[in-house]
Amino acid sequence: MPLAIRQAGRSDLAALLALYPHLDRDDRLPSLEQAEQRFEQLGRYPGSGIFTGHVDGVLASSCTLVVIPNLTRSGQPYGLIENVVTIPRTGDVASANKYCKQRLKPPGRPIATR
Numbered sequence: 539m540p541l542a543i544r545q546a547g548r549s550d551l552a553a554l555l556a557l558y559p560h561l562d563r564d565d566r567l568p569s570l571e572q573a574e575q576r577f578e579q580l581g582r583y584p585g586s587g588i589f590t591g592h593v594d595g596v597l598a599s600s601c602t603l604v605v606i607p608n609l610t611r612s613g614q615p616y617g618l619i620e621n622v623v624t625i626p627r628t629g630d631v632a633s634a635n636k637y638c639k640q641r642l643k644p645p646g647r648p649i650a651t652r
Contacts, residue, residue, distance in 0.1 A: 546588040546600065551577060553597040554588065561623035580604070585615065591624070599624035 551573045585605035591598050601622040605615045
């Protein structure tokens with residue numbers, strides 16, 4: 539079962555809200571209306587977004603990438619990857635995270651990680 543990765547759209551929000559309890563089952567989720575507002579807000583940051591992994595057409599994982607302008611490193615932006623979550627039974631926990639990192643990688647430069 540290969541993992542198909544793509545950027546999330548507004549139509550993915552209900553499925554994302556159903557996925558997030560796998561990250562923290564005690565976390566209170568926003569309403570769908572609040573999620574739509576936050577999703578729209580995130581979309582205003584160039585290069586930022588939520589990336590989703592699908593197995594057999596079903597949402598199995600996601601991560602959020604926020605790209606931040608930078609005054610160092612020749613002005614190259616940097617990114618924060620958060621909310622990496624995968625449904626345990628689907629296996630490949632790191633694929634969405636790797637995809638986000640690849641989106642940030644400038645040509646010919648290594649990816650800095652902690």
